[in-house]
Amino acid sequence: MSNKLNDSMSLAKPEANNLSSKQKIAVVIGIIGLFIMGLAIFNTNFPNKTLFLSLSIGAIVVGTILFANDAYLTKLEGIKNDGVWFKSISSRGMLGWVTGVFLTGFYIVLYFYPQYLGQSANGEPNTGLISLFDPLSNILSGNPASQWFVYGTLYTVAILVFGYKFMLKYRHNRYEQLRTASVMFFQLGFAFLIPEFMSRLNTSPDYNLPYYDLKSMWPLNYYLFDSWSINGLLSSGSLGLLMLLFGIVSIFVVSPILTYKYGKRWYCSWVCGCGGLAETAGDSFRQLSSKKLSAWKLERWLIHTVLVFSVLMTTAVIYTYLGSDPNKFWLTRGAFVLSVGILLTVVFAVIMIFKRKELGKDARYGAIGYFVVIAALFIMHYTGASDKIFFIKASSLRSAYGLYIGSIFSGVIGTGFYPILGNRVWCRFGCPMAAVLGFQQRMFSKFRITTNGGQCISCGNCSTYCEMGIDVRAYAQKGENIVRSSCVGCGVCSAVCPRGVLKLENDTMEGRINSNEILLGNDVDLMDLINKK
Amino acid sequence: MKHIVIIGNGISGVTAARHIRKLSDHKITIISGETDYFFSRTALMYVYMGHMKFEHTQPYENWFWEKNNINLKQGFVKTVDTNSKTLHFNDGDTLNYDSLIIATGSKPNKFGWPGQDLKGVMGMYHKQDLENLELHAPNNKVCKHAVIVGGGLIGIELAEMLNSRNIPVTFLVREPSFWDGVLPDGESNMINRHIKNHHIDLRLSTNLKEIISDEHGRVKSVIIEETGEEIACDVVGLTAGVAPNIDFLKGSPIELGRGVKVNRLLETNIEDVYAIGDCAEQHEAIGQRRPIEAVWYTGRMMGETVAQTICGNKTPYKPGHWFNSAKFLDIEYQTYGWVFSTQNKPDYEQHFHWKHDDDTKCITVAFNKDTNVFLGINTFGIRMRHEHFDKWLTENRDVDYVMKHLAEANFDPEFYKRYEEDILATYTNQLKLA
């Protein structure tokens, strides 16, 4: 992450001499901040870590703020996309590729070789970059830093400073500003500070809280139901129990209600940390998402496969957990599998009864998916006398998921490839949470993007800047509302539309999906004639 | 199965083709001398400004045409022989048709200024114009100064384009205020100020006298008619309106005026030959519309209509209530119904004008001062709903009703500040005074 800060400043512009002198100073300041971290990686032993860490982060923050101020506050309010496709960083040029490779490398080191960042083993003191962060970690949680603490700090700093930049860029647009303030708040408070304070509680023997980002819901935090997590929560008194309950209520009550009222955007672009990073640090890359029909097809296959995988994996993990001590829980393995099966069946039945028509051809895939899961559950129960499922240990299933989906997909590809595939690769192709919310958004939600009669001029700004790769224009030029499961409600399509065609709205479910052959503005008779057919 | 040939792959020709395909299995061929695939002309500016790549201006992926069995032919039609129903191309090729749709769009006006064909002098209409601009004005080192002649919608777009690359622009506008033949004075004045805020050198009531060449046949400067001032420049943009692109039809028996003359069924005087879009000219204007309507959506609507007629369901072209939109640098503009400029408005038309203090938002509501019937609205910096105004116009609502219900028509993004209360208060105040 650290280098993201760098990107849209110094390296960002091949035409560096186009930078104003203020911007050049800002870039130098930012680079000094990164340079300190670079020195730390190569084991420079700083005499006063607190001072140098503050200097480093401070320089990065100040550099980015100065840069953003000069880039946006010197111009009138409005859309600021000039030159996006000329800049090497934002148009898959040299800098884009270099940054992509660098970020990917960073993620690989972070996930698989943390020792190179100075992560110590066996309780020895940290070295390198990680030790630079020890003072901050000590203040917050009372423990030395870890690679995850370093990552979390940089991640949060990135969301905050690039959030600031984004808010300046859209200073004429209150929707963009409010939702950015919201993701900044949730990242800083819920993802960063609260978990640190929680681990401070753990110094008391009464608590054994796992790392828990309260805003992160299953299936995004697939580890919530891991045994260490559940054990931790259950052994931490009423606070732990409350948190576990909160996690479960969020999934089954809070999320369905909010998604019904506002669409999945309440989560994906107002709360979520992955979305938060994508919308702030990743904003310069949103135009890189593929709008091809083939990409849409791939998206639907991938994301639903991940969902099925995560449901099975979680069920298996809980299933094994329940089996570990039959007397400890009121819930038995059999009852658990049965209730999962019933829940899925109810969802499936409701959809098939009420929404069959809207699904169209997809109904077949839905049905296949459903039966695969049910069959898997069935087999699981009857072959899994021990802790093996399909003769694979639940824990291996869990670690495979953690490795391939949790680390490689969401981190290495999801963020590392920002400059190549766009900023929402993970959200679009891999996130199981997005799949669940998206499914509800498509089926049971008041949210839609309304198009404004016949005003569309098919210019394509909306499609170009849709980070989810939705071909918004294809709907707008037909006067059709946009009701797509992948839409995260970022509102940028509406912002960049030069003709005021698009509006994100919550309204009644009735007539939400309207397909027109021809649009308003035509002769009424002809509209009636053609649209009736 | 007929062979339907369409000259022009713009919005009108392509819409006609799509709808004919939906209604029939006629053989369809679209001809263009400009590009292989349909693109959105309205988005040309965004390509130069780096908001989009050219491919993003293409509304359909390249496989679309073959999948829908629509043939594309690249070539420039030189003459049309309506007796033998044959098209003759520049390169000597020919093509026969059963029905012909002329959808050749417009070309930039040139009014015979001395020097108008020099290198570096260009219109802004075709993709080739964009390439030309890229050649002559890639940055502010090659193009140190540009002059734009003609203050219409394309002129201001060109000014914005050049501005995005930090090329200083002088913008010559013949009228005393920007686009004041169309916009009421309050709005036109606001846009004048907005243009100047963008550091564009706007010269009102100023005409071009001539364009001066350097020794290589490139533009060197322009001379102003009124003052004789010479302005050094590397590029001159001619954006004084457009005219139907129909020179290739001269000499054919197809009846021409300024455009290709058509009746309400979009038929020309020759059987099986139709004309749609920018190049079509109605024998008689429809309502208060102009006989030639060079806007995006009318081209689309004519395409939809002619497809019906060609597929056996004779349908007259009957556009609904007038609407349109544009963007002046950072200020969006929408209009519904008719609001005429201060100088052109009929006697019965009265205006209510409201402007926000920040000088980027305003509205003008036109109504009939005798009957109080709502005639139309111009809105700047506030988005409004087409559907509502269309309905109110159809219902012949009076202006009080519209003003009271204005909030329902708001189309701004969520959480935007709302101005309806302030607008209504100003309106009621003015009524009391009147």
Ligand SMILES: Cc1cc2nc3c(=O)[nH]c(=O)nc-3n(C[C@H](O)[C@H](O)[C@H](O)COP(=O)(O)OP(=O)(O)OC[C@H]3O[C@@H](n4cnc5c(N)ncnc54)[C@H](O)[C@@H]3O)c2cc1C
């Ligand atoms: C810069 C710009 C911005 C605009 N912005 C807006 C806007 O915001 N809103 C709006 O409503 N309208 C706008 N317009 C107007 C709008 O683009 C036109 O009204 C519309 O494109 C006309 O479509 P058409 O299909 O009639 O013709 P065109 O789009 O002009 O297509 C005609 C095609 O036919 C080809 N052709 C012509 N003659 C021949 C021949 N002899 N042989 C072969 N091919 C031939 C041409 O090369 C061209 O490709 C804008 C126009 C321009 C230039």
Ligand code: SF4
């Ligand atoms: S459709 Fe619009 S609001 Fe939805 S994700 Fe795309 S750009 Fe954002």
Ligand code: SF4
């Ligand atoms: S909806 Fe707006 S941005 Fe999208 S194509 Fe239409 S006019 Fe352009």
